Amino acid sequence: MEEDVRPEVQVMERYGYERSYLISILHEVQKEYQYLPEQALRNVAAGMGISLVDIYGVATFFKAFSLKPKGKHSIVLCMGTACHVRNSRGLLEEARRFLGIEPGDTTDDLLFSLDTVNCLGACALGPIAVIDGEYHGQMTPAKMERLLKKLAKEEGVRK
Amino acid sequence: MVNLIIDGQHVQAEEGWTILETARYYGIDTIPTLCYREGLTTDSSCRLCVVEIISRGRSRLSASCSYPVQEGIEVRTNSRRVRQARKIIIELLLASCPNSKTLQCLASQYGIKELRFKVEDRGCILCGLCVRMCKEQMQAGAIGFFNRGVDRRVAMPFHVRSDVCRECGACLYICPVCELQCRGPREPGDLCNGCFEAIRIDPFPSRD
Numbered sequence: 480m481e482e483d484v485r486p487e488v489q490v491m492e493r494y495g496y497e498r499s500y501l502i503s504i505l506h507e508v509q510k511e512y513q514y515l516p517e518q519a520l521r522n523v524a525a526g527m528g529i530s531l532v533d534i535y536g537v538a539t540f541f542k543a544f545s546l547k548p549k550g551k552h553s554i555v556l557c558m559g560t561a562c563h564v565r566n567s568r569g570l571l572e573e574a575r576r577f578l579g580i581e582p583g584d585t586t587d588d589l590l591f592s593l594d595t596v597n598c599l600g601a602c603a604l605g606p607i608a609v610i611d612g613e614y615h616g617q618m619t620p621a622k623m624e625r626l627l628k629k630l631a632k633e634e635g636v637r638k
Numbered sequence: 639m640v641n642l643i644i645d646g647q648h649v650q651a652e653e654g655w656t657i658l659e660t661a662r663y664y665g666i667d668t669i670p671t672l673c674y675r676e677g678l679t680t681d682s683s684c685r686l687c688v689v690e691i692i693s694r695g696r697s698r699l700s701a702s703c704s705y706p707v708q709e710g711i712e713v714r715t716n717s718r719r720v721r722q723a724r725k726i727i728i729e730l731l732l733a734s735c736p737n738s739k740t741l742q743c744l745a746s747q748y749g750i751k752e753l754r755f756k757v758e759d760r761g762c763i764l765c766g767l768c769v770r771m772c773k774e775q776m777q778a779g780a781i782g783f784f785n786r787g788v789d790r791r792v793a794m795p796f797h798v799r800s801d802v803c804r805e806c807g808a809c810l811y812i813c814p815v816c817e818l819q820c821r822g823p824r825e826p827g828d829l830c831n832g833c834f835e836a837i838r839i840d841p842f843p844s845r846d
Contacts, residue, residue, distance in 0.1 A: 517796050530773075530802070532782030535795035539784040 486511035487519045491526045498527060501537060505544060514545045542596075550585040550592035552630055554578075555609040559598030562605040566619075570606055571595065573620040577627045590634050591627075643712040656680070657702035657713055658687055668716040670724070670744060672731075672814055673765035674703040678774055681766045684731070686744075688723050690714040699723055725750055732829070734760045738815035745829055753829060761815065764790055768809035778802045781809060 483489070490507045494500040504527075508519050515538050524531040538544045556562075556571050575581065578591050585592040599607055604616030610626060639650045644661050645668070651660040661669055673684040682704040689702040692712040699720065702713070714720060725748050732741045733755035741763075766783070769792060773779045780803035784791050794800045810816060 520795075530779040530782075531795045531800070532773075532779050536782045536784055540786045 485519075485522060487522050488526060491523065496527055498529065501527065501529065501534070502541070505534075505538060509544060514548045517546075548585060548589060551590050551634075552611050553592045553594065553609070554627075555594045555596055555599075556582075557597075557599045557601075557605065557607040557609075558595045559602060559605070561602035562598075562607060565606045567606040569620045570608060570618050570623050573623045574608075574627065577624060588636065590636065591630075640707045640709050642707055642710065645713070645715055651707040653707075655707050657689060657691070657705045657707060660707055661702065661713070661715060666715060669702055670747075671703060672740070672763075673767060675767060675771075675812065678767070678770045680704045681770065684763065684765050685727050686724060686731075688720060688727070690717050690720050721748065724748060729753055729755060731763050733757050735763050735815045738763075740814040742829065750829060762792060763815055764792070765814065766792075767812045767814065768792060771808045771812045776804070776806055776808050778804060778806075 483492075487504075487508045490504050490511070493507075494504050501523075504523065505515065508523065509515050512519060520534055520538060521531060523529075524534050527534075538546060554574055556567060556574060558567050558571070571582065574593055578586055578593055580586055580591070580593050582593050582595045599609065599614075601607055601614065601616070604614065606618050608615045608618045608623060608626070610630070615622070615626065640653060640655075641648065641650055642660070643649070644657070644664065644666055647664065647666070649660060649664050651663070655663075658669055658671065658674065661667075669687050669689060671684070672686045673681050674687060680703045682701045685701055687702045688699050689705075690697055690713070691700050691705065692714070693708065693710065697719075702715070728741060728744050728748055729750060732738070732745055732750075733753055735741055736753075736757050736759055764783070769782055772781050778800075780800040781792055781794055784793050784795075794803065
């Protein structure tokens with residue numbers, strides 16, 4: 480028998496189709512695709528014997544899961560209280576203007592995703608922007624623009 | 639057998655019964671319900687069946703549809719405190735579904751004269767009856783809850799018609815809000831209170 484090469488099938492195989500591992504399985508599937516494609520979720524539902532509503536419910540409940548394709552670079556802005564009083568709004572405005580997208584969206588060329596979170600737990604560094612997993616503290620809109628410009632230049636796009 | 643008091647009446651219930659079941663068994667019908675339906679699992683999401691439970695000298699409010707009977711407790715199904723709590727619940731539910739006849743009638747029954755909350759018609763009170771109906775009685779599981787918090791919605795996965803939906807219509811049948819609108823004459827967002835006016839007996843009717 481030929482081995483099924485679909486990533487979600489291999490992930491389920493690894494977890495032994497155990498229902499209680501659903502969240503871990505979805506996490507790994509997301510790692511493979513950068514998001515949760517509809518077909519992958521359907522395959523997981525069929526493979527695990529869980530109805531699609533339940534899986535879709537879990538996938539939409541947690542903010543860690545995304546049903547929309549994510550960009551190559553992730554830009555996460557902290558909107559927590561401490562960051563808010565130090566002008567995280569301004570950072571968001573700048574990122575919005577620069578990328579031309581709303582929080583939660585991805586640019587059409589699939590290069591940038593913009594997201595907001597409510598607190599990163601590093602309030603002393605506020606306002607914080609996390610760009611590709613790297614924390615940038617004490618951000619200003621000007622610094623934000625510089626960092627985004629640098630990234631855009633690396634990707635060879637004009638913004 | 640468990641002995642308890644409901645509205646001053648000494649009653650006996652089987653182990654494992656809920657307060658609501660016991661009350662209904664003894665014909666006490668002062669507990670309104672919305673998200674509870676026989677034959678479906680209890681969700682306790684509407685909180686309308688709230689009752690006052692007095693045990694060991696302390697009184698507290700709890701949803702009777704999921705509260706198992708306990709030896710020696712006293713339950714008040716229609717005390718002032720309970721009615722007050724229910725009024726607020728009905729008001730909140732009405733603020734999100736002002737066109738529901740079921741809710742308008744409840745408001746009349748409880749004498750609610752005004753809505754103090756901002757009215758925002760969402761067309762759904764998230765009671766989950768349709769979800770449970772679809773899954774448990776129709777064995778389909780075509781609709782479910784998605785998202786979280788204020789974005790919570792009832793929908794089909796990926797917002798396309800589900801393969802398992804047979805269009806039986808049970809979800810529409812059981813829904814307490816997507817039914818015929820209340821016919822009382824009123825402005826949008828108003829309370830009709832038609833029934834409230836109709837059932838009120840004025841001891842000194844005026845002659846003009």
